Amino acid sequence: MPKDFLQGIAPEYDAVVIGSGLGGMTAANILGRAGHRVLLLEQHYKLGGLATWFRRPGGHIFDISLHGFPHGMIKSCRRYWNSDIADRIVQLKNIRFENPMFSLRTTFNREDFTRLLTTRFGLAPETVSAFFDTARGMNFYDDQTTSTGELFQQFFPGREDVVRLLMEPITYANGSTLEDPAITYGIVFSNFMSKGVFIYEGGTDDLVARMQRQLRENNVDIAIRSPVEKIEVGGSRVQAVHVGGRRIATRAVVSNANLKSTVLHMLEPQHLPQDYREEAEAVRLNNSSTQVYMALKPDASIDEDSGDLLFTSTAPLFRTEALLSRQITSRTFSFYYPRTRPDKKQRYAIVSSTNANWTDWAELNKADYEASKQDLIETTLDALDQYVPNIHEMVDWVEAATPRTFNHYTQHQLGASFGTKFEGLAVSRALPQQIAGMYHAGSVGIIMSGWLGAMNYGVIVSNEVDQFLCRQPAPA
């Protein structure tokens, strides 16, 4: 008999959260802590969404999206999870850039960037200061017509090298481009610049295990391998979710799944106004990624001087299209030293990440797909060799992920790594006005993506759901 993953699940909840990404788990945790009866449904066999990891023989563990997040995660984790989690967040101090325009190291905060921009790049301190203040002053309600490219032109006209330093890491961090609204850049950049780049010591597996424990302590029921097929609506309000052939009644739904899948697939069209559906259809998805995971033999090691994060590019100039091209010129290498998992086997790993287009991978037949993955692995090892000599001989395990991999594990359309482009935010925010009790909290609009953005979006939405539930007494 196949295992019933919905065994023990009640027929009715105050709130059902669809998807256990950081946004979904945080929303579920806050609602559970507030005393609501909450069910968390995840289609995959483990929690975390894109905040995930996998194990391979030899004690190797690879993190998929643990490369860096802003300092704000400490506060969010302390407030909405617990101090155990918050206290394990540590700074990455050695961020490197290697490209034809410059080679430098930084702690990636305002102080150090000011030093670099004024001494190395020769900019006037007042210009640098004004730029930082402008970026930090940006918020969601600001002018959305100025693009990031225009913002750079305003402060650093003709300085392609400065644009590269300021933009390249953010493009890696959330797929934003020079054409996106400047606020998507300003908010994320300022978040990082406040104190630098941080990661979770212990690895994603440890983080998600701690979150899962706390969810249980807050009485959140959890079912994995449970893909929600449909959200039932009646009388313009949410009534139930349909999962694994069962109907689970609920007063509120928070979907952490991809915005477009939520609006256009899980909800039936007759429940949404035509213009809202059209707006959702027009939302552009963000780009996807490829990654190469490399684990070193137990007796091999990497000098810590190699850096924590290494942004490399062989392209002469910074261009968004080049970052997405199948002809890879840019790679970000994340170095995982044994201190990443101090309590586990002392292993070194390197993950190379590159932004990618779904279309370059989607239609490949099996043989071409395998050959392309192999090519990705070989070219990545070759590229890494100049920073970690003899890497070919040092690796114990190597494999690659493509946009198809991300789509397979998370159901994100086009394997989107960072949800949707900016316009997705308005569609996500407007959902509860279309259907009472229906909410979305997942990567959208660049600002609400990444570990911190997704988690904070879960916080915002769960507070709204809490108010909604408190306004409507539970049915007898």
Ligand SMILES: Cc1cc2nc3c(=O)[nH]c(=O)nc-3n(C[C@H](O)[C@H](O)[C@H](O)COP(=O)(O)OP(=O)(O)OC[C@H]3O[C@@H](n4cnc5c(N)ncnc54)[C@H](O)[C@@H]3O)c2cc1C
């Ligand atoms: C390669 C890569 C590297 C990244 N690196 C970083 C980084 O260094 N720093 C950073 O801050 N961010 C990084 N990110 C982005 C970050 O991981 C995500 O923005 C964030 O984790 C997304 O969280 P989320 O809440 O939007 O949900 P997601 O992680 O997108 O999870 C959505 C969940 O919904 C589930 N789901 C979907 N459909 C259904 C359904 N029908 N029923 C039930 N469940 C469903 C999925 O299985 C998934 O678990 C990276 C992303 C990628 C792909």
